[in-house]
Amino acid sequence: MEQSRREHSLPIRNYHKVAGPVTYDFTTKGNSIPAKGASHKKAQKSPNVFISGPISGRSCSPVDCDTPVHMISLFPAEVERRFAVLGIPHRFTEAEIAEFATIPIVAANVEMIAFPTPQAKRGLNLLTLRKILGTNPQKPPSFFDHPWYLNEAFAEQDCEAGWHFLYTSVLPDSLSQPVHYIDSLRNSGLQLPSAIEVVLMLFLHFVGTGEQLLQKKHTWCRDRASLNRFVTVGAFGRNGLFLSAHPAMYASRGLGICARVTR
Numbered sequence: 001m002e003q004s005r006r007e008h009s010l011p012i013r014n015y016h017k018v019a020g021p022v023t024y025d026f027t028t029k030g031n032s033i034p035a036k037g038a039s040h041k042k043a044q045k046s047p048n049v050f051i052s053g054p055i056s057g058r059s060c061s062p063v064d065c066d067t068p069v070h071m072i073s074l075f076p077a078e079v080e081r082r083f084a085v086l087g088i089p090h091r092f093t094e095a096e097i098a099e100f101a102t103i104p105i106v107a108a109n110v111e112m113i114a115f116p117t118p119q120a121k122r123g124l125n126l127l128t129l130r131k132i133l134g135t136n137p138q139k140p141p142s143f144f145d146h147p148w149y150l151n152e153a154f155a156e157q158d159c160e161a162g163w164h165f166l167y168t169s170v171l172p173d174s175l176s177q178p179v180h181y182i183d184s185l186r187n188s189g190l191q192l193p194s195a196i197e198v199v200l201m202l203f204l205h206f207v208g209t210g211e212q213l214l215q216k217k218h219t220w221c222r223d224r225a226s227l228n229r230f231v232t233v234g235a236f237g238r239n240g241l242f243l244s245a246h247p248a249m250y251a252s253r254g255l256g257i258c259a260r261v262t263r
Contacts, residue, residue: 048078049208071165074115074204076100085207086141087132092118104163106189106261111168113201119161126155126196126243133203137240140212141203144240154223154231159196166193166201170217170256178249179220179230182257189263192222195243198233198258202241212236218244219258 049072074082076092083090092100100116117124127150135145149155174181182192198221202213218234225231229245232255236242246255 048075049073070111072113073103076116079115079204082204082207086203090118090120090124106165106263112165112261113168113205114163114165115201115204116163117159117161117200121158121161124159125157126199129199135240137238141206142240144242146243149225149243152225154195154225157196159200164197165261166197167259168213170219170258174256176251176253177256178251180248185259189261190259191262192220193258193260195221195223195231195233197260199241202236214258216254218255220255
């Protein structure tokens with residue numbers, strides 16, 4: 001499985017902001033995705049990835065509306081393709097592929113990634129991903145070899161089925177804040193993500209682009225570990241991806257919230 005995953009690696013790509021107003025028809029196919037170092041005029045074609053441009057008429061909270069944003073949307077075929085590269089066996093049914101051909105519209109105030117996961121979710125969890133991807137930093141993406149969570153219940157929780165909308169970076173105002181800072185964001189339709197959501201976002205993006213998000217930051221997650229600690233995920237770099245856990249009142253300048261958008 002490991003050898004197959006490396007031999008069928010996807011080409012490295014860079015995602016850039018797309019100029020012009022956003023198109024809300026997310027069923028559009030054949031949208032341009034620039035190859036690494038290429039301009040948009042010479043972009044590669046991918047029928048299963050959609051990148052929106054600056055969004056007008058959106059809610060301005062929690063960041064300024066003048067900030068250009070975009071959302072990378074992965075459709076089922078693209079998720080399956082990247083799952084195959086990672087060695088993840090989960091697939092969508094024909095009914096799910098039809099259902100996820102249209103993406104719900106959410107308030108995208110900062111850059112985010114949207115991707116679906118299937119109803120057949122058994123085993124789509126942190127422990128399984130760790131077994132598949134391993135802890136060898138020379139073969140990314142991989143996990144940092146922390147054994148502390150191997151017997152934790154949250155590591156066996158399967159990813160919820162359906163669409164996932166996650167910010168690609170932590171909110172600046174959430175840095176150096178305890179986990180309950182999320183309470184101030186709920187009215188904006190934001191929640192803490194689950195650890196498996198964040199891991200899937202990071203790894204799916206990596207195999208499609210070669211980019212490691214959250215390289216120098218960690219995000220709070222809603223998962224609870226033993227001793228009433230909250231799980232954090234981040235520092236995705238040359239040593240792999242780190243999972244940690246901290247008390248609710250813990251604060252660090254490298255720890256914030258990579259929010260999950262619910263509406």
